[in-house]
Amino acid sequence: MDVALKTVSNKAGERGAIVGGCTFVGRWLISWMTWELSGKVSINFKDPSSLRILTKCLLHHDFNLTVEIPEDRLVPTLPLRLNYIIWIEDLMLSIDKRDNIIGLDIGTGVCAIYPLLGVIKNKWKMIGTETDQRNFDLAQRNVTQNNLQHLITISKNPTDTLVEYLFTENSDLMFDFCMCNPPFYSNIEELCESRSVARPEPKNCFTGSLQELITEGGELKFIRKLIAESKTFKDKIR
Numbered sequence: 574m575d576v577a578l579k580t581v582s583n584k585a586g587e588r589g590a591i592v593g594g595c596t597f598v599g600r601w602l603i604s605w606m607t608w609e610l611s612g613k614v615s616i617n618f619k620d621p622s623s624l625r626i627l628t629k630c631l632l633h634h635d636f637n638l639t640v641e642i643p644e645d646r647l648v649p650t651l652p653l654r655l656n657y658i659i660w661i662e663d664l665m666l667s668i669d670k671r672d673n674i675i676g677l678d679i680g681t682g683v684c685a686i687y688p689l690l691g692v693i694k695n696k697w698k699m700i701g702t703e704t705d706q707r708n709f710d711l712a713q714r715n716v717t718q719n720n721l722q723h724l725i726t727i728s729k730n731p732t733d734t735l736v737e738y739l740f741t742e743n744s745d746l747m748f749d750f751c752m753c754n755p756p757f758y759s760n761i762e763e764l765c766e767s768r769s770v771a772r773p774e775p776k777n778c779f780t781g782s783l784q785e786l787i788t789e790g791g792e793l794k795f796i797r798k799l800i801a802e803s804k805t806f807k808d809k810i811r
């Protein structure tokens with residue numbers, strides 16, 4: 574829990590920690606900051622470039638990870654991604670699973686964010702899958718530039734299945750858990766209309782490409798498929 578809190582609290586009081594820790598992008602982040610006369614420092618969460626630089630800085634500062642996030646792709650919100658990792662940590666502890674943990678991340682994205690966090694924070698081994706060629710290429714690059722290719726495999730999914738193709742390619746694969754942040758929408762109209770007018774305006778801006786956010790049949794079909802395939806391959810989860 575401490576890592577997530579530390580990361581979340583950076584935007585409040587730890588100005589020095591963010592700027593001081595991010596040696597390679599620190600100057601970039603400074604140029605995205607607003608300095609008030611009171612000494613309060615903030616960044617504009619409505620600006621995708623600020624979000625991208627902040628995520629890169631936090632990953633570097635808190636996890637010693639150097640990642641590339643292109644302008645046209647989803648910027649992972651670090652506290653949310655950490656919360657998912659922490660939830661899985663708790664699940665693993667609840668079944669007394671502490672060592673040699675192997676996880677599967679379906680749709681790992683350009684950053685391979687869950688594999689990178691899982692490996693650095695918990696020493697898990699991870700496989701991240703991707704259908705999008707550009708995400709696959711950059712995810713692989715983000716893994717190798719952090720020298721984590723012995724712990725993380727990025728797998729290109731050439732099918733519209735979710736886990737089936739993995740076991741067709743290698744029937745010996747076994748996992749301790751499977752995680753997924755699925756594409757949510759079935760088309761662009763749904764994406765544009767998804768937010769209820771009753772909800773307050775989001776504090777941060779929207780990032781992500783259509784291929785990351787849209788899937789045929791939307792989140793519901795995606796998750797139904799995952800449940801069906803999980804039933805077929807239930808023996809592949811330890």
Ligand SMILES: C[S@@+](CC[C@H](N)C(=O)[O-])C[C@H]1O[C@@H](n2cnc3c(N)ncnc32)[C@H](O)[C@@H]1O
Nearest residue numbers: 649680681682702703704705730754755756785
């Ligand atoms: C919402 S993004 C999540 C990216 C990243 N995991 C994150 O949380 O920031 C969903 C990702 O799933 C990928 N994807 C969609 N269908 C897939 C499938 N059948 N197998 C593997 N990846 C898939 C998309 O290309 C996209 O990168």
